[in-house]
Amino acid sequence: MDFTAPVTEQRFVLDHIARLDTLADTPRFAAASPDLVDAVLEGIGQFAAGEWAPLDRIGDTVGARWTEDGVVMPDGFRAAYQAYVEGGWGTIGSPEAFGGQGLPFVLATAVLDTLGSANMAFALAPTLTVGAIEALTHHGTPEQQAAYLPKLSTGEWTGTMNLTEPQAGSDVGALKTKAEPRDDGRWSIRGTKIFISFGDHDMTDNIVHLVLARTPGAPEGTKGLSLFLVPKYRLDADGNPGDINDVRVVSIEHKMGLHGSPTCVLSFGDHGDCIGELIGAEGGGIAAMFTMMNNARLNVGLQGVQTAERATQRAVAYARERIQSARAGSGSREPVAIIEHPDVRRMLMRMKAQTMAARALLYYAASQVDHANLGDTEAKKRLDLLTPLAKAHGTDLGAEVADIAIQVHGGMGYIEETGAAQHFRDVRVTRIYEGTNGIQAADLVGRKLSMDNGATLTSLLADMRGEAQGEALLTLIDACEDVARNLLASDIEDRLAASSPFLTMLSVATCGWLLEREGRIAAELPDSPFVAMKRAATRFYGEQIVPEALGLKAAAMAPAAPLYAVEPETFAA
Amino acid sequence: MDFTAPVTEQRFVLDHIARLDTLADTPRFAAASPDLVDAVLEGIGQFAAGEWAPLDRIGDTVGARWTEDGVVMPDGFRAAYQAYVEGGWGTIGSPEAFGGQGLPFVLATAVLDTLGSANMAFALAPTLTVGAIEALTHHGTPEQQAAYLPKLSTGEWTGTMNLTEPQAGSDVGALKTKAEPRDDGRWSIRGTKIFISFGDHDMTDNIVHLVLARTPGAPEGTKGLSLFLVPKYRLDADGNPGDINDVRVVSIEHKMGLHGSPTCVLSFGDHGDCIGELIGAEGGGIAAMFTMMNNARLNVGLQGVQTAERATQRAVAYARERIQSARAGSGSREPVAIIEHPDVRRMLMRMKAQTMAARALLYYAASQVDHANLGDTEAKKRLDLLTPLAKAHGTDLGAEVADIAIQVHGGMGYIEETGAAQHFRDVRVTRIYEGTNGIQAADLVGRKLSMDNGATLTSLLADMRGEAQGEALLTLIDACEDVARNLLASDIEDRLAASSPFLTMLSVATCGWLLEREGRIAAELPDSPFVAMKRAATRFYGEQIVPEALGLKAAAMAPAAPLYAVEPETFAA
Incomplete structure (x- = not known):
């Protein structure tokens, strides 16, 4: 077994960061008892390690393949996906009214965390x-919900998000796919979408495409977009997959x-026979898209956690096995496991700390989804503020940890058979899709920073300051406040120029706050290997990673003008 | 043409950082006149862009292939290699006594810079x-030199370095390959070597393997190693390749x-018939290896420059072409080239600045090779100090820039056909081979920091301080001095724990010093696109990148003890 779900850690973060108890105290989430949570974490851990993790490498080496009849997944994927459906793992967070268990989003997050650690590409389908x-x-509509939600809730059918077109990537408003009304109240869709993850596959009996398109006479830009549901197979009178759609x-x-994960180019309506249904109001596409995308952004940030976990496990295992060189200063000439060497130990400690940081940030943000769903408007605002951090910083950390994992492996890390390289290659896209990390930073300084005239950020910083004790962390929180004040007084160009360094600073401050709490709690717990690691890694975070982020203040305070001191063509000089 | 050699930049750095004029003033390097340097830079630029760059992608997609008869290079490689030999490009820095031109190492560095930007994998052979x-x-010996140097000098034969064995990576002293004396004064070699770059190929008529092995009765560890020359084909009486060796x-x-670049597992002496010659004294293998490796470390650091240059060119071209979204705050809804967007502009400026930094560091270090060869003992010490910085920081920067290049490309950066991904994959190994960057950091704090009781470092810091003007840079120089003082007073374990962050701090200080000089010189030059870019990028380096490195001080001052607060097995908890 080369992957073990980090059940103790997940439980600890659910308890102390996500505060799952405050959710379980509500009628809506009363089912989320400690026993059930343990059973879910243990169960998905065993399932993912046993069924999904062994397919990670064949997913990489064989990969999804295009054929004239559609995309064929590597051997074993369909059966492993069916086992996931039959195990009820898709239903954790799905709505109870449609066959789901209606458990907290943050618990579904933990389940997806484990699935994606076992097999990140595969977990993209759910x-x-x-x-x-x-x-x-x-x-x-109630009819649409009745027709599609039961099968989506169990995972019997999968869903896709169809936004991007060749000329419309970050600029969704530039998309050209058209929807024309039909006589029967449905719509005829025509256009090409690119970068559609799991746009086709052979694991389920149907696929439900959600497609942004433009209706006749609609205004330009995002306001003219509407969302359509386009099934791969149209439903027959009994609601079962029937005729194939165009x-x-x-x-x-x-x-x-x-x-x-097959990344598809999908052509809708080549034969003028692609039928879809409008979801929500005509012109309401962008709002519906954000509903899809916000949680999707958290789930992509979670892919950073998934990768960090798996890459760390792999590097730790290697560093404990690989014998090389005597320990410096030990007086002995006996070679030791490389985990004994200080620089390797530092890399591993950093991996542990950054993985904890990413998980704390993502589970914390996910818990705000649940509180927001319970009607807590402050939680909704905090979620909105944290979403770009969770997506961008979560994936940045996944990429950093995967990179360190290769370094720990030395030359073997560069050999594909070792497995470390796959995580490094896999995770790289997470910093790009679902809104590049630059787009997340723009969202932070554009929309989120100025929410309630900055009160949402002020409230977060106040919470941090009320709890933080470390000197470096308090300095970083102050620095974030200085930068935020400066950005709020700056024009949009200056804000955007500083957006990425600011996002990192604020993310590290947030993680520093949460990990300091974890460390304080661990200090009170009885000794155990888990507790020892928690104490050491959270201390490392405060002592080494928090101060690093202070180094970004100059960049976060810098105006845009020096970047525009040269003309675009000068960059080629 | 998708690659253009940065001839103006190379000339600028050779003039103002490498101070090529001070070399051309000496009798030994009098041939390195400005006209000749221009001709070399222009010539190799055209050759590399025309002949080698077009093979970069086929090198990646087809790759070197193993066959029973040896390694077969992709179509076009043999011819392009022969054109390199016929153009005399191999001879630039080779010894005059053996058919070389004996030009400065730093000029050969510029030539290799261009070749590797065009095709990094290919350039590993030279x-x-x-x-x-x-x-x-x-x-x-004179006989060995006469037999092998003429063909190696022109590149008609290639060389390899055979150190690593499965159980002996960073710990070279653990290797087991054996050399037994033969009656004829030569040696019989037996053993397996791994990770041998260009260990076999079909581009030349012979390959000269330099192999570390252990002689009978030799002591354990590195002191028992000797260096052997093992040709792929033994030389006949006329000195031509004859019988194949074992x-x-x-x-x-x-x-x-x-x-x-074929990375080979080589088996020496399977049939007891692998004949080699001792190079240098028996037991002198490690000294000879360091002769090979020191300049090799600079040349691997140079691969960071190569990658950074090519990746930046690619990203700039894409960012100028790709139209997406209106410019924020412009009042216009017209989409613009993404280079106009502040965060993209910041990424590109960072790529330019980091590429300049890497090139300044590498060319500066290379110039110290020449001064050392002229008998300047201070230059030799500075070279020794700078070598781990040049290797580790040069390759770190190459990896960083290649990573940003993917991000600038957005989704297209993750698609192999775009080309950005190849640089990201290719450059990753440079942080590992020729001594991992962790080994470089260990070399810095282990051997180099304490050379002359720290006087070598003190002299470098004094040179920086004598010239530096920026406040952040001066603070960073002070911080490096603080850290160095602390490390010199620490035991080896603490030094190693802090080695990597310290290496980065000192590297950024060095680059900051050199780029500040470049900026001052550019401020005095007449306006041109090149000068404008130089002013802007060097300013950016001082304002954004130098302050970042200050954030590493806490890590560089941290002791090892917290890393050892947990047991190795606890990392798996």
Whole structure:
């Protein structure tokens, strides 16, 4: 078994960061008792390690393949996916009214954390299904919900998100896919979408595409967009998959990683016969899209946690096995496991600390989804503020940890058979899709910073300051406040120029706050290996990683003008 | 043409950082006149862009292939290599006594810079040949030099370095390959070497393996090692390649990148008939190895420059072409090239600044090789100090810039056809081979920091302080001095725990010093696109990148003890 779900850690973070007890105290989430949570974490851990983790490498080496009849997944994927459905793992966070268990989003987050650690590419299929469920739950008619939510809730059908077109990436408003009304109240869709994850596959009997398109006479830009549901197979009178719809997989991308996840070019309506249903109001596409995307952004940030966990486990195992060189200063000439060497030990400690940081940030943000769903408007605002941090910093950390894992392996890290390289390649896309991390930073300084005239951020910083004790952390919180004040007084160009360094500073401050709390709690717990590691890694975070982020203040305070001192063509000089 | 050699930049750095004029003023390097330097830079630029750059992608996609008869390079490589030999490009820095031009090492560095930007994997073949030339020049007998140096000097034969064995990576002293004396004064070699770059290929008529092995009765560890020359084909009476030697390519590695460079497992003496010659004294292997490796370490650091240059060119071209979204705050809704967006502009400026930093560091270090060769003992010490910085920080920067290049490309950066992903995959190994960057940091705090009781470092810091003007830079220089003082007073374990952050701090201080000088010189030059970019990027370096490195001080001052607060097995908890 080369992957073990970090059940103790997950439970600790659910308890002390997500404060699952405050959710279980509500009628809506009363089912989320400690015993049930333990059973879920243990159960998904065993399932993921046993069924999904062994397919991670074949997903990479064989990969999803395009054929004229559609995308074929590598051997074992369909059966492992069916086992996931039959185990009821898809239903954890799905709505109770449609066959789901209605458990907290943050518990579903922990489940997805484990699945994705076992097999990140594979776990993208359920991740996208969640987005489709959200869109239908919030914007679908009762008939649409009844027709699609039961099968999506169990995972019997998967969902996709169709936004990007060749000319419309970050600029969603530039998309051209058209929807024309039909006589029967449905719509005829025509256009090409790219970068559609799990846009086709052979694991389920149907696929539910959610497609942004433009209706006749709609205004330009995002206001003219509407959301359509386009099933791969149209439903027959009994609600079962019937005639095939006019959606064609033109090709799949040849990517650097994530080969187990088919990234499709989908052509809708080549034969004028692609039928879809409007979801929500005409012109309400962008609002519905944000419903899909917000939680999707958390779930992509979670892919950073997934990768960090798996890469760390792999590096620790290697560093404990690989014998090389005597320990310096020991007086002995006996070679030792490389984990004994200080610089390797430092790398491993950093991996542990950054993995804890990413998990704390993501589970904390996910818990705000639940509080927001319970009607807590402050939690909703905090969620909005934290979402770009969770997505961007979560994935940045996943990439950093995967990079260190290669370094710990030395030359073997560069050899594909070792496995470390796959995580490094796989995770790289998470900093790009679902809104690049630059787009997240723009969202932070553009929309989120100025929410309530900055009160949402002020409230977060006040919470941090009320609890923080470390000197470096308090300095970093002050620095975040200085930068935020400066940015709020700056024009948009200056704000954007400083957006990425500021996002990192604020993310590290947030993680520093949460990990300091974890460390304080661990200090009170009885000794155990888990507790010892928690104390050491949270201390390392405060002593080494928090101060690093202070080094970003100059960049976060810098104006845009020096960047524009040269013309674009000068960059080629 | 998707690659253009940065001739103006190279000339600027050769003039103002390497101070090529001070070398051309000496009798030994009098040939290195400005006109000749221009001709070399222009010539190699055209050759590399025309002949080598177009093979970069086929090197990646087809790659070197193992066959029973040896390694077969992709189509075009043999011809392009022969064109390199015929153009005399191999001879730039080779010894005049053996057909070389004897030009400064730093000029050969600029040539290799361009070749590797065009095709990094391919350029590894000449890079390794340089190591073999150095070993023979310093440790070979006149007969050995006469037999091998002429063909190595021109590149008609290539060289390899055979150190690593499965159980002996960073710990070279653990290697087991054996050399037994034969009656004819030569040696019989037996053992297996791994990770041998260009250990076999079909581009030249012979390959000269330099092999570390252990002689009978030799002591354990590195003191028992000797260096042997093992040709692929033994030389006949006329000095031409004759009978094949008993060296077998067992396999080549399946690597994450650098597919154009065959990484071989070589088996020496399977049939008891592998004949080699001793190079230097018996037991002198480690000294000879360091002769090979020191300049090789600079040349690997240079691979960071190569990658950074190529990746930056690619990202700039994409960012100028890709139209997406209106410019924020412009009042216009017209989409613009993404280079106009502040966060993209910041990424590109960072790429330019870091590429300049890496090139300044590498060319500066390379110039110290020449001064050392002229007998300047201070230059030799500074070279020794700078070598780990040049290798580790140069490759770190190459990896960082390649990573940003993917981000600038957005989703397209993750698609292999775009080309950005290849640089990201290719450059990753440079932080590992030729001594991992952790080993470089250990070398810095272990051997180099304490040279002359710290006087070598003090002299470098004094030179920086005498010239530096920026407040952040002066603070960073002070911080480096604080850390160095602390490390010199610490035991080896504490020094090693802090070694990597300290290496980065000192590297950034060095680059900050050199780039500040570049900026001052550019401020006095007449306006031009090149000068404008130089002013802007060097300013950015001082304002944003130098302050970042200050954030590492806490880590560089931290003791080892907290890393050892937990047991190795606890990392798996």
